[in-house]
Amino acid sequence: MKPPPFEYHAPRSVAEAMEVLAAAGPEGKVLAGGQSLIPLLNMRLAAPGHLVDVNRLTGLDTVEVEPGGVRVGALARHARVERSAGAAAAQPLLRQALRLVAHPVIRNRGTVVGSLVHADPAAELPAVLALLGGSVRLARPGAVRDVPAAGFFTGPLESAAEPGELALSAFFPALGPRCGTAFHEVARRHGDYALAGVAALVRLDDGLRVTTARAVCVSAGPVPVVVDVTGHACADGWAAAARDVAKRVEPEDDIHASAAYRRHLTGVLAERALREAAASAAGDVGTRR
Template sequence: MKPPPFAYHAPVSVDEALAALAETGPHGKVLAGGQSLIPLLNMRLAAPSHLVDINRIGELDTIAARPGGVRVGALARHAAVERSAAAAAVLPLLRQALALVAHPVIRNRGTVVGSLVHADPSAEMPAVLALLGGSVRLARLGGEREVAAADFFTGPMESAIGPGELAVSAFFPVPPPRSGTAFCEVARRHGDYAVAGMAALVTLDEDLRIAAARVACVSVGPAPVVIDLSDACGRRPAASVSWDAVAAAVRDGIDPDGDIHATAEYRRHLTGVLAVRALKDAARNAGTEAVDE
């Protein structure tokens, strides 16, 4: 398989990249890690007439961990973010999720921001951004804008990025104090896209009761599905939560499709199971007492 013909641009600065994207408009496509784009080109599922390779723009290869969150530049590879001790210390969910992204060879090349722009509803990083209420910074000639996750993912493989825009970074905010996170998924083989997956966030009050809980579901909709489960958890200690009711609330909140990998009903059931598993792990990570299995 070979890609369709295209004109190749190799900018060495953000300004050069933005100029190339402004010139090519809807006919231009950005190449960063290429782990999603190159297969699409080879299968002729994408046919841009211009390819803008940003790999020579060193200023985009950044990971900035601050007390309030982690900002990841457009050229930060999955593996680099996964290995970042500073990022993991500030936001453990990044490492928890990235360990499940594809295979090591793909994580060595693929980028976090590229995964967000690709907007695959079966991918891990869009769910992480959606769960945390993060954002993506988009630049274009003449300015930039910060787009919240709730507005960024507009459909399967569709995001709010417009012609002439470049996603230069993503921001993952830190949850409130006494919060814990977890990520789990089920795939046919390790490294495959998840049949169903779950990112979970639990925040405890001073008495170690669940004050807030929410999940972001993977592979059950056209975009990550975020569900607030605070009421279902009932502001109780994790050990006394009615987890069957929590699972039922998750299943009621999704409308999955069936495919060759799983029926809709199996995916719905599995999502409920994974939600309970991830929430229990998140509660433990938040510092609560042991949770009965």
């Protein structure tokens, strides 16, 4: 398989990259890790007129722990973020999710920000950003804007990044005290896209009472589905909360699984993830007393 013809650009600075993208408009696509874009090109599912390779840009491969969370640069590879002890300490869900992404060879090239902009509803990282309420920083000549996760994912393989904009970084809020997270998914083979997956975040007070409980589902709708189940927390274990999560998703039938099976899996995984996140939060409370 060969990609359709395109004009290749290799800018040497962020300013030059933005200028090229602005000139290309809707015909421009950014190449960073290429683990999603190149297959789309080869299968003729995408046919941009201009391919803008940003791999020569400096200063975009950073993983920085800031007071409120973790900022990941546009060229930071999955593997680098996964190995970052500082990022894992500030936001454990990042490492929990990245260990489920594809295979090591993919994680060595794929980028965190690229996965977010690709906006695949079956991918783990869009779900993480949505659950945590993070944001993506986008830039064009003369303007920079931060788009919250709630408005960033607009549809399957569609994001709020506009033609001519370059994604510079993503911000993942820190976990905070008395919080726990977990991520569980089911795939036909490890590294395949998940038939269903659920990440959970639970926050407790010092008395081990649940103050926040949220779950996000992958492969369950056109965008990551975030469900607040705080009202169901511990009503009868986490079963009621898991049932509520399963009711809120909109999976579809495909060659891999029926919608009914995906919904069932989502409920099972939600209960498992919520229970594990709560246990993690309870352990955190114990260590801080």
